[in-house]
Amino acid sequence: MSIQNWAWSDRLSLKHEMMDETHQEFVALCSALSLSEEHSPFLDRLDALIEHSIAHFEQENTWMDDFAFPPAGCHKGEHDAVLQVMQEVRRRYAGGERDLGQSLAEELPLWFEHHVDTMDNMLAQFLISNQLALAEHEKASPQLA
Ligand SMILES: [Fe+2]
Numbered sequence: 001m002s003i004q005n006w007a008w009s010d011r012l013s014l015k016h017e018m019m020d021e022t023h024q025e026f027v028a029l030c031s032a033l034s035l036s037e038e039h040s041p042f043l044d045r046l047d048a049l050i051e052h053s054i055a056h057f058e059q060e061n062t063w064m065d066d067f068a069f070p071p072a073g074c075h076k077g078e079h080d081a082v083l084q085v086m087q088e089v090r091r092r093y094a095g096g097e098r099d100l101g102q103s104l105a106e107e108l109p110l111w112f113e114h115h116v117d118t119m120d121n122m123l124a125q126f127l128i129s130n131q132l133a134l135a136e137h138e139k140a141s142p143q144l145a
């Protein structure tokens with residue numbers, strides 16, 4: 001996989017509409033890290049990705065809490081760890097370690113694809129089956145809907 005043409009594809013879809021929309025945004029902001037400085041300052045693009053990631057992870061963390069998702073601790077731990085890496089790269093890049101920008105741009109797509117295949121995939125399946133069960137329950141007990 002070349003980071004130059006890393007983009008959203010159906011291969012990343014988890015069939016959960018809100019999650020897929022958020023993930024499309026992550027992919028767009030993440031691949032923008034590979035643009036040149038002439039396009040826009042790297043730190044502006046990294047800040048946009050960090051801002052997105054805080055909201056993206058918070059949304060998933062809230063779903064995990066709301067639906068008592070069993071492996072929530074492990075999943076939240078991956079969110080916290082990657083966010084810390086992004087913030088550390090931001091700090092060091094601002095301090096002059098420019099090579100780290102390119103490394104982050106190359107590593108994040110690999111991290112994300114693995115995270116989607118494992119953690120987010122499990123969460124999406126869990127949410128879909130819980131939402132189906134809830135819809136079935138509301139159909140059977142319309143007065144509760
Ligand atoms: Fe996600």
Ligand SMILES: [Fe+2]
Pocket residue numbers: 060075079115119120
């Ligand atoms: Fe996640």
